[in-house]
Amino acid sequence: MAHIHLEDGSFTLFWVIVWWACALVVIGIALYMLRSGNKPDNKKITIAAFLTAAAFAVFQVSIPVFGGVHLNLTPLIGILAGPFLGALIVFIVNILTAAIGHGGWGLIGANVLVNFSEVLVAYITFRGLKNLVPGLFSRAGIATFIGLFCGNVVMIAIILVSGVQGASQSTSMTLVGLSYLATVNMGVAVIEAVITGLIIARIGKARADLLEGNHP
Numbered sequence: 001m002a003h004i005h006l007e008d009g010s011f012t013l014f015w016v017i018v019w020w021a022c023a024l025v026v027i028g029i030a031l032y033m034l035r036s037g038n039k040p041d042n043k044k045i046t047i048a049a050f051l052t053a054a055a056f057a058v059f060q061v062s063i064p065v066f067g068g069v070h071l072n073l074t075p076l077i078g079i080l081a082g083p084f085l086g087a088l089i090v091f092i093v094n095i096l097t098a099a100i101g102h103g104g105w106g107l108i109g110a111n112v113l114v115n116f117s118e119v120l121v122a123y124i125t126f127r128g129l130k131n132l133v134p135g136l137f138s139r140a141g142i143a144t145f146i147g148l149f150c151g152n153v154v155m156i157a158i159i160l161v162s163g164v165q166g167a168s169q170s171t172s173m174t175l176v177g178l179s180y181l182a183t184v185n186m187g188v189a190v191i192e193a194v195i196t197g198l199i200i201a202r203i204g205k206a207r208a209d210l211l212e213g214n215h216p
Helices: 013-036 042-059 074-099 105-128 136-162 171-206
Strands: none
Touching: 013 074, 013 105, 013 136, 042 074, 074 105, 074 136, 074 171, 105 136, 136 171
16 A cells, blocks of 8 residues: 655655654654553553554565555554554554665655554544444445545655656656556555455454544
């Protein structure tokens, strides 16, 4: 799904610093909120650990279509862990993926912003649709699709604003290429929406307490 698969040097140092700074602000806010009134209990910490491991593993599984795409599980992270723990999870996952060559170190900041937007939007949508869409499967599926759509929008915006060093394409041609990639991603988003919906529906039946009082 939405992830900037570029090597170090693709963005100028200025934009690397800008996106890293923005990501660190997000992480700082998340840490502050977790320490000041939304401190997670042991159950949340256990869920966060599991989600971190699962997301890292899923990131490495490439589906061999259109050059290779993968699931993210970021909407699932948002729904189960909330945006603050979710911010820390995607930060850790992006560091681990960069460590094994899945994207450059300089792109971690940008990718954290992309993935956090998916976490946040999915979390807000899932909670916001509670009274409108009572079914857990449908609600989680819709939240996942909308979250991943927003992630693709953020990804495209970051690349267009930053520019890619050495690229010979014009901005309009780059936008066309990115739009094609986003279209493919959204096709995969349908699959991830179904998977996330099934997981949340199953959790709702087996361990409804994991979804009750789903605080940030």
